[in-house]
Amino acid sequence: MYDYVVIGAGLSGAVMAERIANVQGKNVLIIEKRRHIGGNTYDRYDENGVLIHQYGPHIFHTKLKQVWDYLSRFTEWRHYHHQVLGSIDGKLVxxxxxxxxxxxxxxxxxxxxxxxxxxxxxxxxxxxxxxxxxxxxxxxxxxxxxxxxxxxxxxxxxxxxxxxxxxxxxxxxxxxxxxVSRDDRYFSDPYQGLPKHGYTQMVENMLDHPNIKLMLNTDYREALSFHLENGSFSLFGQPFDGKVIYTGAIDELFDYKHGRLPYRSLRFEFEGVRKPEYQKTGTVNYPNEYDYTRITEFKHLTGQQHADTTIVREYPQPYEPEVPGRDIPYYPVPRPENQELFKKYWREAQDIDQLVLIGRLAEYKYYDMDACVAKALKVFEQQIDIG
Ligand code: FAD
Ligand code: UDP
Known part of the structure; x- marks a missing residue:
């Protein structure tokens, strides 16, 4: 019934599913454990009607024209150049x-x-x-x-x-x-902005194809079994010999057999503020004060006109998969010993022909959005569309 199964409906999974459906005309099932698409780029209107980024502020920026052009098929852009001030010695610089x-x-x-x-x-x-x-x-x-x-x-x-x-x-x-410049922008890439109607809408447009079926609110293990002993898969209890494109955490797929990869988590504290503007720039960093690292005011990013505004404070947390509120692996932790552990899983994955690993969690890589899209496009060309 399905030629491909994609685990995770974040940007990496969405690019793969879109390419498979539109270029190859094959059938794809996406299995996503959250109740929504978009992965960490997911945005939505909050109770005050302000557009927020649920998993932290996302600004798209890239040097890669190919990536910008590709995403431009699914969205128009609000052109936006992010500016960040830091609170240092009582000044905002x-x-x-x-x-x-x-x-x-x-x-x-x-x-x-x-x-x-x-x-x-x-x-x-x-x-x-x-x-x-x-x-x-x-x-x-x-x-x-x-x-x-x-x-x-x-x-x-x-x-x-x-x-x-x-x-x-x-x-x-x-x-x-x-x-060494007077350019106050946070990024200097030639292409910068946010999807005009939000990331969720952009990803929805990518997945809008009759060949793409989506199962939300489902951990992949409820539908797909990975048999570690012989590297095979079954889907809904039947052997599955199509390709599995996995964008979740690589250590989870292998049942943590070599040990757990460390991640860093975050707690987001959103606050609705009853005035049109809270701060002068999209983000203010607090290197030396408070337990949070930064405050972002979404309206600067999205350009939304609204009488009220919403801000988010980011509190870094240790990643603890069993503790609610600390259970989302937002950041891989780039250190040589973690890379070594990752490689053990990666090498093992290379022996499984059916399996394709991409994305921030599966590749254990501190990817920005554009790098995820570029990688997914490349993997599609080199490993999927080779027939
Ligand atoms: P994800 O978005 O993590 O998607 C993976 C999906 O797989 C998730 O939806 C997850 O629920 C699902 N999944 C995982 N395990 C399972 C399972 N067992 N069963 C089923 N589904 C599963 N990038 C930028 O370019 N600019 C920015 O400004 C920026 N800001 C960021 C701010 C923060 C706080 C964070 C954390 C990241 C930021 N990024 C930014 C990076 C960006 O979020 C990523 O590059 C991109 O979203 C990664 O996409 P992905 O599909 O690889 O992973
Ligand atoms: N960083 C810092 N002070 C700052 C901004 C960044 O020390 O004011 C460091 C910090 O280690 C941070 C890293 O630079 O994790 C990367 O910053 P970036 O803004 O790219 O982080 P992200 O948006 O991915 O969380």
Whole structure:
């Protein structure tokens, strides 16, 4: 009955199902344990009629024209450039740390000297990861690096991950490099925005095909069995020999046989506010105060006109699968030893011809949305549509 089963209706699963249905004309069953599609990009109107992102603020940004063009088949865009301010020393200053931040935090002469050094050493427009800046040979630049490290990165990262920047893959803090520029935008990609009618609507458009059947509110294990002993599958109790595209957590699929992969979870505290605007930018980061890392006001992102507004505070949490409220694995934890454990599962998965693993959880990779879409398109071309 079904040629393919896709586990998970997030972006990765949605791209695969859409391609299989539209390009190949084959039948797909998507099994999703939540009550909705979209995975972590899911958005909805809250009780006050404000459009919110249920699993944290999502801003789409990419360098990849192919990805932008692909998604543009399913949505129009609201063009939006995200801006983030950081609460530092009682001031709200631009993040990523840039030349404007420098001027706002330090006395004019010192800021001018450091600015000149940054431009000479790295070039105007360059992006320098904080851990790299700390290795600068110049003493003054190292002094600046230590300041930025302490004020912007150390405490935020400790809150977010329960670890210091050094304990994580350098790419984590490298996502928000010091920017030798006066560009206050959080991302500099050529394509940026939000789906005009929301992510959920975009994913709904992707899945709107008679060959795609969707089972919500169903853990895949209720319908699909993976027989670890011989790597085969059955669907509704019958042997299934089509391809299984799995976007859930890889350790869960293998019944944690090599041990659990660590993840980081979050608690979102939403607050409806009875005024049109709460803060000046989409997001304000709080590296050094409070238990939350950031506050996002959705109306800046979505452009919605409304008399009221809704904000969300993000409280990082340890991931504990058995504890409600801590049971969603939002972030893989990029560290070498976790990568080693992941590889044990990955190698085992490669022996199972029927199985295709993609997405943030199945690949245990700190993917942004565009990278998920790019990967799914590539896997479809190289592993699915090869006939
Ligand atoms: P997911 O969205 O996690 O989808 C996986 C799906 O599989 C889920 O719906 C899940 O319920 C389902 N599933 C899991 N296990 C099972 C099971 N046992 N049975 C059935 N179904 C199952 N990216 C950006 O580009 N820009 C941003 O601004 C941005 N902000 C983010 C903010 C936060 C707080 C987080 C956590 C992520 C953010 N991301 C952002 C990343 C983005 O969410 C991901 O790149 C993308 O959503 C991953 O899609 P996915 O389909 O791989 O995974
Ligand atoms: N980061 C930080 N201070 C900030 C912003 C980011 O220390 O003000 C670090 C932190 O470790 C964070 C990482 O940079 O987890 C990546 O930030 P990003 O905003 O990309 O995180 P995400 O939106 O994926 O949660």
């Amino acid at each position: 631009p993040i990523p740390f840039n030349l404007n931040t420098l001027e706002q935090l330090l006395p004019a002469r010192l800021a001018g000297e450091l600015e000149e050094k940054l431009v000479i050493h790295f070039g105007y427009g360059s992006k320098v990861p904080i851990l790299k800046l700390r290795e600068a040979e110049d003493r003054d630049l190292r002094w600046l690096a230590d300041l930025v490290y302490e004020k912007v990165f150390l405490h935020y990262t400790t809150k977010q991950w329960g670890m210091t920047p050094e304990e994580l893959d350098p790419n984590v803090t490298g996502r928000v490099p010091v920017f």
